Structures are given as C-alpha cells and as structure tokens.
Amino acid sequence: MRVEIWSDIACPWCYIGKARFEKGLADFAHRDEVEVVHRSFELDPNRAKGDTGPVLEMLAAKYGRSLDEARAMEAHVASNAHSEGLGYRTEGRDHGNTFDIHRLLHLARERGRQDELLDLAYRANFAEERSVFDDETLVTLAVEAGLDEAEARAVLADPTAYADAVRADEREAAELGANGVPFFVLDRRYGISGGQPAEVFTQALEQAWQGRTLQPVGGDAAACDVDGGTC
Secondary structure: EEEEEEEEOOOOHOOOHHHHHHHHHOOOOOHHOOOEEEOOOOOOOOOOOOOOHHHHHHHHHHOOHHHHHHHHHHHHHHHHHHHHOOOOOOOOOOOOOOOOHHHHHHHHHHHHHHHHHHHHHHHHHOOOOOOOHHHHHHHHHHOOOOOHHHHHHHHHOOOOOHHHHHHHHHHHHHHHHOOOEEEEOOOOEEEEOOOOOOHHHHHHHHHOOOOOOOOOOOOOOEEEEOOOOOO
C-alpha cells in the first residue's frame, strides 16, 4: 500500500503531522507493506528566492494580529510539537521560498534518502539555529542525509532540475482538492487533511487496507493553507 503525503517544509503542522502519522503507522499491523512517498506543496509559491523574513512578523501580517498574538499562536504550535517529542523554537525563525528544498527532496527520493532529508530539513527549520533558505545550508543538509555534495550543488545551480516534478506534485494536489497541508492520500482510497491524532491515521490505514473508496477521514485538524507561509 502506498501513502502519499503532500507537505511543505514551512508548515509546522506538516512537521507535527509527520510525527503523528509515523506513530499511527507503527501501530498498523501491515506497516512493513506500506510505501511512504512525500510530495511537494508550496504554501507561498509566489515568494521570490532570497526573500526571507521573520516568522512572527509574517504571522502578524497574514492574520492581522499583533506580535504578542503571533507569539501566542507560535506557543500553541510549540506545545503540540513538544507533545510529540519534537523540538520547536518560537523565536528567531525565518520564512521564505521552499521551491529549492522541494527540488532537492525529489533528488533525495531518487537516491532513497527522501525521508532522511525531510526530517533534517524540518529539524533545521523548526528546532535548530539553521535557516533552510540558503543554498549552503541545503547542501549541508543534503550531505547529512547521505546525498552526494556535488550532485546536490548541481541541482541547486540549475533552476530547472526537478522543477517539473515539483509542479506535477502541486498540480496533482489541486486535482485531488487539497488546498492546504499536510494532506495524506492512502492507496488512493482515503484522504486525510491536517495533523490528525496518531489513532486516526491507524484507523485510516486499516480501512484503506480493506479497500474502501477515497473519502475524508477524521474531523477538522490543524493545517497550513495556501495564503502564505506558516500557520
């Protein structure tokens, strides 16, 4: 069975949702027969490369909130992350264009290192003092994930490398009706939106295994939408 996960590195609920999904998968009896594929979704596709800024200011502007209210929003997300055993910094993080990260993730998928690179990128963006919006950091992460440094640099130097693959993922998300992430599709039978609890993922995996038709699973859950950036 294949599980496809549309996500963006700028989305904290994708970071949290991945951890919850993995816990749900661990409780699924047929977990060894599940292939997980991560697909591209940009929350802020119109943002120029190199145009980065503080997350708190972005949240305040996006939602029409004060900086104190934005800090409270981040504290809520951090609480959810910490409950899953994830690190999360509420101050000092940047927001920017994620297209190059997605291109590298497609290279990593071809080399069998996609999950490793995704985990490293999430950790760098949300838990560590590393910005994921510059090429040198991305090369470092790629090497840590087991990719060849020269190959990673070549991808970043060529803006067309894996660009079609990223755009194809995004078109498919639109065709499936996904306007926010994380978005999970289980064997093209079940769709799950948002960072649902682990037990919801286990239930969905069991139902998809039984061959039921594609339909929403679970109630509303926190997600990030296409209006820009982190939420």
